[in-house]
Amino acid sequence: MAALTDQTARFNTLKSLPAPVVAMMALIGLGVLFDNFTNAYTQFVMVLILTNVVLATSLNLVNGFTGQFSLGHAGFMAVGAYTSAWLVTRPELGALPDFLKFLLLPIGGGLLAAVAGYIVGLPSLRLRGDYLAIVTLGFGEIIRVALLNSDSLGGARGMYGIPSTEAVPALGLTAFSAQFAVASVWAVITFVTLWRIVHSAKGRAFLSVREDEIAAEAMGINITQTKVRAFVISAFFAGVGGSLFAHSVKYLNPSTFTFTKSVDIIIMIVLGGMGSLTGSVIAAVIITILPEMVLRELQQLTGIDLRMVIYSLLLILFMILRPSGILGRLEATDLWKMTLGRRKAEDRKVEGQRVEGKA
Amino acid sequence: MSEVLLEASNVTMQFGGLCAVDKFNLTLRSGELVGLIGPNGAGKTTCFNCLTSVYKPTSGSIQIRGVNTKPLRPWQISKLGMTRTFQNIRLFRELTVLDNVLVAGLQHTRHTMFDSVLRTPRHFIEEARLKERALELLAIFKLEGKAHLEAGGLPYGEQRRLEIVRALATEPRLILLDEPAAGMNHSETEDLMNTIAKIRKDFHLAVLLIEHDMKLVMGICERIIVLDHGVIIAEGTPTQIQSNPKVITAYLGAEETV
Numbered sequence: 001m002a003a004l005t006d007q008t009a010r011f012n013t014l015k016s017l018p019a020p021v022v023a024m025m026a027l028i029g030l031g032v033l034f035d036n037f038t039n040a041y042t043q044f045v046m047v048l049i050l051t052n053v054v055l056a057t058s059l060n061l062v063n064g065f066t067g068q069f070s071l072g073h074a075g076f077m078a079v080g081a082y083t084s085a086w087l088v089t090r091p092e093l094g095a096l097p098d099f100l101k102f103l104l105l106p107i108g109g110g111l112l113a114a115v116a117g118y119i120v121g122l123p124s125l126r127l128r129g130d131y132l133a134i135v136t137l138g139f140g141e142i143i144r145v146a147l148l149n150s151d152s153l154g155g156a157r158g159m160y161g162i163p164s165t166e167a168v169p170a171l172g173l174t175a176f177s178a179q180f181a182v183a184s185v186w187a188v189i190t191f192v193t194l195w196r197i198v199h200s201a202k203g204r205a206f207l208s209v210r211e212d213e214i215a216a217e218a219m220g221i222n223i224t225q226t227k228v229r230a231f232v233i234s235a236f237f238a239g240v241g242g243s244l245f246a247h248s249v250k251y252l253n254p255s256t257f258t259f260t261k262s263v264d265i266i267i268m269i270v271l272g273g274m275g276s277l278t279g280s281v282i283a284a285v286i287i288t289i290l291p292e293m294v295l296r297e298l299q300q301l302t303g304i305d306l307r308m309v310i311y312s313l314l315l316i317l318f319m320i321l322r323p324s325g326i327l328g329r330l331e332a333t334d335l336w337k338m339t340l341g342r343r344k345a346e347d348r349k350v351e352g353q354r355v356e357g358k359a
Numbered sequence: 360m361s362e363v364l365l366e367a368s369n370v371t372m373q374f375g376g377l378c379a380v381d382k383f384n385l386t387l388r389s390g391e392l393v394g395l396i397g398p399n400g401a402g403k404t405t406c407f408n409c410l411t412s413v414y415k416p417t418s419g420s421i422q423i424r425g426v427n428t429k430p431l432r433p434w435q436i437s438k439l440g441m442t443r444t445f446q447n448i449r450l451f452r453e454l455t456v457l458d459n460v461l462v463a464g465l466q467h468t469r470h471t472m473f474d475s476v477l478r479t480p481r482h483f484i485e486e487a488r489l490k491e492r493a494l495e496l497l498a499i500f501k502l503e504g505k506a507h508l509e510a511g512g513l514p515y516g517e518q519r520r521l522e523i524v525r526a527l528a529t530e531p532r533l534i535l536l537d538e539p540a541a542g543m544n545h546s547e548t549e550d551l552m553n554t555i556a557k558i559r560k561d562f563h564l565a566v567l568l569i570e571h572d573m574k575l576v577m578g579i580c581e582r583i584i585v586l587d588h589g590v591i592i593a594e595g596t597p598t599q600i601q602s603n604p605k606v607i608t609a610y611l612g613a614e615e616t617v
Contacts, residue, residue, distance in 0.1 A: 004484050006480060013478055201462070201489050201490075202472050212450070214449060215445065217413075218434075218436075219529055222434045
């Protein structure tokens, strides 16, 4: 007997369609709404938040869910960013409508980054822990130095004047809200893809590798393949994030993609909770806004630039108070379920007392 | 005679100068229940690790259902229908009880990760089938009520049972149990042994069992292999083993002749 009929399965598939679309529409709507009363700087930060959401959630697949320690996320991001910046100037793409072109460019950046992820992943994933961290760190540096020495990609001068989305009057989008729309679509795609991977039995393979490699292998999990998959998927979305980044800052320089950039993303996933996608999203929002907007305001009020000092202190304080991150390994939905469960249990208790009372 | 599932011939495992297992021979046919006993440090677990490709034997050959396992990784051994449990419990501690079992059943599903990302009908059908099967297995070991608890939080005896459930979810023909009753009290052990006998019959399993509890090994095994210092010192039925002087010497030491 099948546990589930074809009809129910098809219905379930249909049921899972609207949520991502609604999320995209809501974010795009948010962009249109904010367009009216925000300045260019705030708008830049808004796109940066979504970019960081993409980067943080994708790194979490490797570092949080699969339990491997990668320090090379900035490298994959750089591959995606430069690929996208190079692709956008290709005359072959000129035939595409402008908005569609920018919507599709992250795929190009992502694919090349995924290839890089595969090349780095295959030999180095035999290593564990610190050793893997060193190799991925080395990879990031190789990418950066290669970019620094490639004249066709601007070398140390960097690439500037990278085109960005223009207004799409047909859809009622200004230059900013069109850019924000592209970032929204990709942030939702990233999040939903990763969410569905880790919330399926298939994706539990990643977690089993994190928990115990020997046991996972004894249970028929091909751990090398699983780790390489995690790396490739993660690198793909890092490339997507890089592409979004390239077209929002419009200027790329190899020094953007140093080791520090990788660490920034690691801070986000540690703060949000290793193995919590919603945690990564929350942390990406906080970490992007905190130094840029809140602390900058503070600097203007006091007149001294203590931004990074306060930022670091806050991080240290936070990690002392909550070492497992904002959500630990839970998701925001788990918290919701837990409160719901507790409420139900209380209801039952009240119900029980009532019954007892009657008797 | 029934099908030969596992054939190990002259398997030797050396760690530097130490010969942990020396010329180990074993033929296991489908449906058999064989005990592997021996004093601490005799090389029993090393044997298991060789058989499951966790260690590559220094010499000798191992065939599972006619396939030479030398070039295979442990996950491929599992696909050949042989699986194991671990002496020092190795559950996926932070996953739920159910997830532990689901992961083990993955190799028999037909959906890909793309199905899961796109949430295609095939994803729902396969995952529902997998889950149903996992819950059935958990029910056999009376763990279905704990399906959504974290595996690492279970009491010790239940963790041991969950390890067996997880191993069964790979749909094996042959299961290697490494001290499944370690740390259990007498009635728990008896319960476990009854369950092992039952699943062996229901799933047509061959079982290779490492166990220290002599009474139990003698009670359920048809054939016993005794290992000491990596060498097989005796092999036979429980009655033969009990009266074998070499075995008695290995366990209790030789009688001093003054």
